[in-house]
Amino acid sequence: MPTESDIRAALSTVRYPGFSRDILSFGLVKSIQVQQGQVTVEISLATRDPNIPRLIHEQAMEAIRQVPGVTEPRLNFDIKEPPNPNQGSADKLPKSSIPGVKKIIAVASGKGGVGKSTVASNLAVALAKSGSRVGLCDCDLYGPSIAHMFGSNERPYQNDEQQIVPIERYGLQLISMGFLLDDDSPVIVRGPVATRYTQQFLRQCAWDDLDYLVLDLPPGTGDIQLTIVQTVALDGAVIVTTPQEVALIDARKACSMFQKVNVPILGIIENMSYFLCPSDGQKYHLFGQGGGEHEAKRLNVPLLGQVPIEMNVREAGDEGHPIALEDPSRSTASQVFHSIAAQLKTHLA
Ligand SMILES: Nc1ncnc2c1ncn2[C@@H]1O[C@H](COP(=O)(O)OP(=O)(O)OP(=O)(O)O)[C@@H](O)[C@H]1O
């Protein structure tokens, strides 16, 4: 005779259409009843797209029928309207906002190493310098760098409610996986564990009355990124790219991930746009020219800024003192970060 866990195992192979995660780990399976060969599964969905239940029905029936001993499979669907119609659409899963936070901005890229953490740190600093209360969360489990960029090895503590209390640096509230790990300890959590860990991590921080929370996402469009965009009510995402074609190709993938779940793309930030040579005053476009602008036009979103390659951007990051703390008159990069922050503030107001 089939058991409930046999049916669970079968349902764990059924993916939510368009996503890499299964319907069980999304929490859509509300109950499973097994009486000899009769199996009844209740599935709850929030969607306006009739194809979603149809596709899940097909796949789930197929999976349950494969379980030995099942004679009468039955699927009952409870289909609701998505909870937040003015923010979402058809295939959006229920999202929730993070306690203590007014607006959440994700900083993402398709390709690694294009300067996402540098942009996220400096954007957060620039927003804070303009008078807002800002938090920065490093969501990169495998290569956290925000702790390093803010020169901190202070450990956050847990409060009485078992929440992680962010540390304070330059007036910002910071949380990074880097704070929670020992130096050099390898992180080997994968797949569903990483997903659960990230969800917990985002929900269990004691943010103190933030106007903006900036999320530094890991590069790419894998499970962790999907978990974040699906479970957090993001107000928007900025996409970081270099002008190079390989980076732009990956940036497009990141954009389509956000578009799929109806997170507005607030704009493109082109990093490492050019090098201003101090000896001849010329701009050198080391990674090509015009890529960010072209991509922004294609997506019909603003090109929020072009950040030059500056030695002091790298140095400031390494020294734990982001360049946006510097007076904008002394660094073009700092100036660009402050201008981007001002545009985002206006847009999100
Ligand atoms: N505009 C810039 N000028 C000079 N150096 C820069 C600039 N932007 C980023 N860097 C340097 O490039 C390196 C990679 O940047 P960063 O860590 O921000 O990239 P990332 O996209 O977050 O990488 P990952 O994908 O690994 O998370 C860092 O050493 C950083 O200091």
Ligand SMILES: [Mg+2]
């Ligand atoms: Mg990074």
